Amino acid sequence: MSTLEEHVDVSVPLDRAWEGLHRIEDYPRFVAGVRDARAEQAGRTHLDIEAGGRSREIEAEVSDRREQHVVEWRTTGAPDLAGSFSLQPIDDGHTRVQARVEYDPGALRDAFGGPRGFAQATAIERLVRSDLEHFKDCVEQGR
Template structure:
């Protein structure tokens, strides 16, 4: 299992970032390849993701550690992916968003295609980094 951690600093209060993070229907606005997203009952989320010219459906279970401002998620089917997003206040008007992704490189390659080895790790890192930057733009624009 591989682990990736990335972060971005956002110029909004932590409560604003936390609320935007929980607006599942807006995930397509900042997550690469996500075409549709909706919250379902019991902390489940449904995502339609376009990758390699194909659309795939994913279900994820989301749980919060609200007082700690940590959202954890894991897919409920294949591919097996898990991660978390944690928010830490920098000051009253700025927040750090830390993303952590746990994945098996072989499973990701089989599911999404793409290169092997180091090139794939770099591609995943770029994707997570890009999603964080898009989240930053989305949140700061919508404040």
């Protein structure tokens, strides 16, 4: 498994950033490739994704550790992905959003295509960084 960690500082209080992460239906606004997202029963989330010219439906289990301001998730089928978002207050009006993604590069390539090796890692890093920047824009604009 490979691990990627990225963060972005947002100009909103921690509670507002937390709420933004929990509006699953808004994920298509800031997560590249997500065409539809919905929360389901028992901490499950359903995502319709298009990446590398391929469409997939992905189910994930999501759990909150609200007292630590952490959301953890794991796909329930292929591709095997896991990760977390942790929020850290910087001050009353600013929050750091830390994203951590664990993935199997081969399984991800099999599922969605794309480059191999270092090029794949670089592409995933750019994608996660871009998604965090889009989240920042959405949550700061109140969308």
